[in-house]
Amino acid sequence: MNTLSVVVPAFNESAHLGECLDALLGQREHIHEIIVVDNNSTDDTAAIVLDRRRRFPMVTLVAESERGVVHARNTGFDHAGGSIIGRIDADTHVGPGWAESILDFFDRRLDYAAVTGPIHLYDSPWAAPYRAFVNYTTKRKPDELWVSAASGNNFAIRRSAWQAARDRVSLRTDLHEDIDLSLCLHRIGLRIAQIKSMCVEVSGRRLLTPPLEYRHYVSSSYRTWDHHNLASRALGRLLIMDMILHTVHWPLTRMLSTCDSRILPVSHSGTSVTSDRNLSPIGKNEFATSASGK
Known part of the structure; x- marks a missing residue:
C-alpha cells in the first residue's frame, strides 16, 4: 500500500x-x-x-x-x-x-x-x-x-x-x-x-508582481524549456501574451487586492548548472516494477 x-x-x-x-x-x-x-x-x-x-x-x-x-x-x-x-x-x-x-x-x-x-x-x-x-x-x-x-x-x-x-x-x-x-x-x-x-x-500574490519583475518570471519559463531544447516560437508568443496581459491588469489588481506581492521563486541568473543532455530512457516495464515495489 x-x-x-x-x-x-x-x-x-x-x-x-x-x-x-x-x-x-x-x-x-x-x-x-x-x-x-x-x-x-x-x-x-x-x-x-x-x-x-x-x-x-x-x-x-x-x-x-x-x-x-x-x-x-x-x-x-x-x-x-x-x-x-x-x-x-x-x-x-x-x-x-x-x-x-x-x-x-x-x-x-x-x-x-x-x-x-x-x-x-x-x-x-x-x-x-x-x-x-x-x-x-x-x-x-x-x-x-x-x-x-x-x-x-x-x-x-x-x-x-x-x-x-x-x-x-x-x-x-x-x-x-x-x-x-x-x-x-x-x-x-x-x-x-x-x-x-x-x-x-x-x-x-503572483498577480501583484510588478511587470518588470514578472518579465523575469516569464523569461525563466522560456529558459527552462530551452534548457531541455524544447523551446519554440509558439511558446515564445504565448509567454509574450502572458506578459502583456499581466501588465494590463496589474494596476487594477494592485488597487483591488488586500494581500502583498510574493517574492519570485526564480533568480535573474543561474549560478549552477546540472547537465541533463543525452539521457537514455528508462524502460516502462522497469519503472512499473519499481513503482509496484516488486
Missing part, C-alpha cells in the same frame, strides 16, 4: 504557512508525514511549524541553508519516507479529498510517475472569474489525462520516479524547478497525469 509524504518548501511564509498546514492536517489520516523545508527564513516560519509539531508529531521541520526553491525541494524530497511524495507551496490550501485522491490514483495507475490537478485562487480580486474559467475548461476534459508539465504548488510523484530523476534535475535557480523536473521525467520516458479530484487553492 502506498504512503504519502508532503513536502512544503518555505521562505518567510509565516503569513500563510499556518493555514497551509492546517488544511493538510485535516487530511492526516491519508498523510504519512508533512515535511516543511525552511529555506533561511527570518520570520516566524520555523515557530509555526514547531507549534504544529508539538500537537502533531507527523509534522517535521528541515532546514536548507542554500537559497533557492530547487534546493529546498530536493532536501524535502530526499527526506521523504513515503512511496509517494506530494509537493505544494506554503500558501497552498489543499481541497477536500486531495490526499486520498492522490493515493487512489497511484494505486490504480502504475503507468504514471506523477500527478497534478486543478488550481484555483484565493485572496485575489479575480478569484471568482478565474475559478469559473478553470471549472469550465476542466469540465470539458477527461477525468484523467496526460500533461507535459505540472506546477509545483499542486504535485505528487512516486519516490521511485524521483530517485530516477534526482541526478538529472538542474540546480540552476534561474529555471522553474517544477517545469525542469517535469521535463526530466518526460525525457526518461515517465508520464504525468492531471486528475480533476486533486484540487487546491493558491494565493493570488
